[in-house]
Amino acid sequence: MPIVPPYVETLMPYVPGKPIEEVEREYGISNVAKLASNENALGPSPRALAAVREAAAGAHLYPDGSAYHLRNALAGKLGVKPEEVFVANGSNEIIDLLVETFVLPGEEVLTSARTFIAYKLAAQKLGRTFVEAPMKDGYWYDLDAIRQKLSPRTKLVFLANPDNPTGTWFLEKELVRFLDAVPPGVLVALDEAYVEYVDAAGYQDSMALRRRYPNLVVIRTFSKIYGLAGFRLGYAIARPEIGGYVERVRMPFNTSLVAQAAGVAALGDAEHVQRGRALVQAERPFLSEGLAALGATVVPSQGNFVLADFPGRPGKELFEALLRLGVVVRPVGGYGFPTAQRITVGTHAENEKCLAALRKALGK
Ligand SMILES: Cc1ncc(COP(=O)(O)O)c(C=O)c1O
Known part of the structure; x- marks a missing residue:
């Protein structure tokens, strides 16, 4: 047993x-x-390191559980309201939190086959049903195939753009066609871990799409271009109600004092x-x-x-x-x-x- x-x-x-x-x-x-x-x-950004050294002097204190300065800095940079941003211990924690917070037993998590494995792990470790649609041409997300796998039980869809491990990407027009087909009660988590590297024509403007699709959650990270993987810091942009529910589920101090300081400074190091x-x-x-x-x-x-x-x-x-x-x-x-x-x-x-x-x- x-x-x-x-x-x-x-x-x-x-x-x-x-x-x-x-x-x-x-x-x-x-x-x-x-x-x-x-x-x-x-x-890492040298500015982030300097900020960390300074912040470390206050390490006997708990961090600000609301990550006030970091959320404000992110909101300012992204042109959204601070209550539309939430942060976590790496974007990996955001993936987990979305499943924990929103997906009920019997509901489904949907994504592409062969994509970032964390989506599958997040669903499996809670015993949630995981559904995947095949890629096209071996390495590319097929949003039409994913759309065909939508069911009345689908609650959360993960889309990585660009994808890991393939590096491939899909276009905004394909994403819009997909979002138009998704019922409003289904969350679509668009994982943009590598967004800062993208220069492909026709790539999505996720901040603009959010205004049209309130069920869209954009996930990003400080682990890649910001060079802060060791501090574990990720963030999401979503309508306040979504972040509000996640706040209830997450640990009270899920991002450290030094990570928050590093994040604020790194955002200022263009x-x-x-x-x-x-x-x-x-x-x-x-x-x-x-x-x-x-x-x-x-x-x-x-x-x-x-x-x-x-x-x-x-x-x-x-x-x-x-x-x-x-x-x-x-x-x-x-x-x-x-x-x-x-x-x-x-x-x-x-x-x-x-x-x-x-x-x-x-x-x-
Ligand atoms: C697509 C994608 N999402 C999320 C992550 C998780 O990154 P982190 O938890 O360090 O923010 C990675 C890491 O490789 C990734 O490739």
């Missing part, structure tokens, strides 16, 4: 990117390039964001072309990472060969891509190191 509910018994824990220190310890190497978790290769964007715009083509030259199928990406498929090369084996050469990437067999690696765009030196390691590992 298991001591946990069956949906916990069968849950597969999330597998994070391997930390640098762990790889160095296990393989007796140094100078490891971590290209496994889509972090900002340039590090230069750091610009540098992060410029690096990815310059290096993503370099990395992608290098990967293609090594025989990979490289999926078009609007994120700070690319998905590279090496036909005939089991993902785990290639991943381990690269680890021994001091490069950590992310095999994505668990997502349904058994021969692919998701590779974060690093600094030029890291990308060169990655390509050199691949050349060696592939025997080219």
Whole structure:
């Protein structure tokens, strides 16, 4: 007789990117390039670090549970009201909170197959029904297929744009067609973790769409372009009633004092964001072309990472060969891509190191 509910018994824990220190310890190497978790290769904003040092002096005090300054700063930047913003311990917590707060037993969480695994985990760990629609052409969200999976039990839809792990994106006109078909009682959570990297024509203006679709919840993070993954800070923009319900469910102090300070300062550091964007715009083509030259199928990406498929090369084996050469990437067999690696765009030196390691590992 298991001591946990069956949906916990069968849950597969999330597998994070391997930390640098762990790889160095296990393989007796140094100078490891971590290209496994889509972090900002340039590090945190220096302004955020300065703010953290200052805030740390008050670490004996609980943080402001309402994150007043951070929510105000976000609202100012986004042109929304502070009560339309809520923050959490990474956008991953927002994903969990949306399921916890809104999805009743018997109701369904719907998304695309092969997308960010946190949506599935959030539903499964509460025993909620999880429904997914196939991708099109192997790597692309198919909003029409997702629409066809809407049922009277659907309560929450997750859409990642750009998607992780593929890096692909869909257009605003496709999203509008989808939103028009969704009943108003169904929440649509649009996960824009990589929005700051996007330059594709026809990409959504989610802040404008929110005004037309009150059931739209936009999720964003400080973990990617802001370079603050280690502080755990994410936020959502939604109508106040939605945030109000989430506030009842979340832990009272779900974002730390230092994370809040870092977030406010990072929002004011436009230069750091610009540098992060410029690096990815310059290096993503370099990395992608290098990967293609090594025989990979490289999926078009609007994120700070690319998905590279090496036909005939089991993902785990290639991943381990690269680890021994001091490069950590992310095999994505668990997502349904058994021969692919998701590779974060690093600094030029890291990308060169990655390509050199691949050349060696592939025997080219
Ligand atoms: C699409 C997407 N959403 C959410 C997250 C979670 O990020 P965090 O919890 O660090 O904000 C990630 C992280 O990789 C992601 O790729």
